[in-house]
Amino acid sequence: MGALSILRDLKPRRGVVGILAVSNLARTVANGFLLSVTVLYFLRTVDIPSQRVGLGLTVSAVLAMLVSIPAGQLSDRLGSRTTSIVFGVFQGIAVCGYTLVGGFTGFLVVVSLSAMADSASAAARGALIADALPPSERVEARAYLQSVINVGLSLGTLLGGAALAVNTAVVFTALLLTSGVLFTVAGLLCLRLPRTEAAARPEDAKGSHVLADLPFLAVAFLNAVLVLGTDALLTVALPIWIADRTQAPVSVYAAIMLLNTVVCVLFQVRMSKGAEDVAGGARAMRRSGVLLAVCCALFAVAAGRPVWVAVLCLLAGALIHVFGEMLHSAGSWALSYELAPAHAHGQYQGLFGLAQRVGAAVTPLLATAVIVGWGWPGWLLFAGVLLAGGLATPAVARWAQRTRTPQHQEPHEDSQTPDAVSA
Structure with missing residues (x-):
């Protein structure tokens, strides 16, 4: 079934x-x-x-x-x-x-x-x-x-x-x-x-700009923080870590990338269920932060271990990583849509896309400097940052939702009050 x-x-x-x-x-x-x-x-x-x-x-x-x-x-x-x-x-x-x-x-x-x-x-x-x-x-x-x-x-x-x-x-x-x-x-x-x-622009929205929406900027910032733990971490830091700091064969990285692709294709739709509104999106982001932090810890543990232990830690970390990545995607989509005024989806999507591009751009630099340079403490620092970003998202999402005015929001059949966003 x-x-x-x-x-x-x-x-x-x-x-x-x-x-x-x-x-x-x-x-x-x-x-x-x-x-x-x-x-x-x-x-x-x-x-x-x-x-x-x-x-x-x-x-x-x-x-x-x-x-x-x-x-x-x-x-x-x-x-x-x-x-x-x-x-x-x-x-x-x-x-x-x-x-x-x-x-x-x-x-x-x-x-x-x-x-x-x-x-x-x-x-x-x-x-x-x-x-x-x-x-x-x-x-x-x-x-x-x-x-x-x-x-x-x-x-x-x-x-x-x-x-x-x-x-x-x-x-x-x-x-x-x-x-x-x-x-x-x-x-x-x-x-x-x-x-x-183009959606009608409310009279009180004239002159408004996404860069003046501080609560949404805060949500976009936390989204960029979680981006630090997604694609670029897997494609830049991990292969160098496997080659330089673990006893695992480099070929395990190919298995990790195949695992990531297959799981994303099969389970992305399933993992998005329940993240259709602000409350669900915030929960998904929180869970994403937790899972991405756990995968960083597992990658760190792989250093200096026997081959079979290193491979096991790397594969387990990769599996946890891909589920954290899918939850992040679902949560970011929900928040970027549900917190945007109906007349300004383009610029709000533009800001969220900008935040993701910035996160993806700085990750290789940070990953090589901190993870490759410091070793396992660098992984733990990344884990702490990702965990903090995920845990902070529900509170910031509540703040952003409280600042939305009714005329800027779209009717949602499952709409919830700001207090419904779990902390």
């Missing part, structure tokens, strides 16, 4: 969610291609020095952060459907432009335009879910789409990795052009969605 229930969660959807699923699949396969070949293409085919490639990617990441909120504001004004189409098509054109680059200046221009379009598209598509679906369905829809994203990214990375074995400029160029076409198709698929109109 459990297996059948999981399969029902993953069955193809119709309507808005089905269209977005196909669109997201196209986008994430394209992203998988880019992750596999972009850096090598510019290093080997275009012959740009590695330091300049790193500089260009850093500049593009900063610009992507800066456009997140303005792009969300534009989505609120023009409609999330329209902006999702425009940003998606623009990203496709920018990625196709990779193949025309002949030096550093052109490289910097196209990767910056692509990164900004990706950030803008994320804000618009987040708002699109809010505009196209009732509040009670949004978190489950995001969970289903996240499962699709994991499948698409894995497929794209796998196919891109196979292309690396050929290692020719022709293959790299073909993959980049295919990526651009896929991004364009993903944007155009939004034409099949119902038209969305």
Whole structure:
């Protein structure tokens, strides 16, 4: 029965969610291609020095952060459907432009335009879910789409990795052009969605801005704190830790990444249940902080242990980590939607996306300095920060919910009072 229930969660959807699923699949396969070949293409085919490639990617990441909120504001004004189409098509054109680059200046221009379009598209598509679906369905829809994203990214990375074995400029160029076409198709698929109109802006909301919403900023900050324990921790700190500080074979890392992908695909929808409102989202974030702290402790224990003990600790920590990661995703979706005014989902999604990008950007630096540099005390410090972030979220979410005015909130069939958010 459990297996059948999981399969029902993953069955193809119709309507808005089905269209977005196909669109997201196209986008994430394209992203998988880019992750596999972009850096090598510019290093080997275009012959740009590695330091300049790193500089260009850093500049593009900063610009992507800066456009997140303005792009969300534009989505609120023009409609999330329209902006999702425009940003998606623009990203496709920018990625196709990779193949025309002949030096550093052109490289910097196209990767910056692509990164900004990706950030803008994320804000618009987040708002699109809010505009196209009732509040009670949004978190489950995001969970289903996240499962699709994991499948698409894995497929794209796998196919891109196979292309690396050929290692020719022709293959790299073909993959980049295919990526651009896929991004364009993903944007155009939004034409099949119902038209969305910008929500009416209340009179007392004129001049308001998400950056003036201090309670929401506090929630976004705690979300960024928990991001420290999600993807980048697993992809940067853990492989170095396994290789340098444990007796476990490095190959165990491949098993950990496979475990992470499979569990995310199978259980993300299931783990999102109960996180449809502020109370549920805050509980999910609290539990996420606890689980992420526990996994850090297990990773720390693996150092200096016999091989079988180290492998057991690493696999157990990875399993706990992926459930903490899924709870974080569900909780962050709920809070970003339920605490946003109906007329400003775009800029609120933009801020939440910005917070996540900042968290993901600083994690590699902190992880290498603290965990790799300090050893097991660094893991315990990370555990303490993640635990504090998770435990603080319900109280901050209550504060944010109390500051929402009735005319800014959307009707929710399971709505609860602020006091319902458990501490």
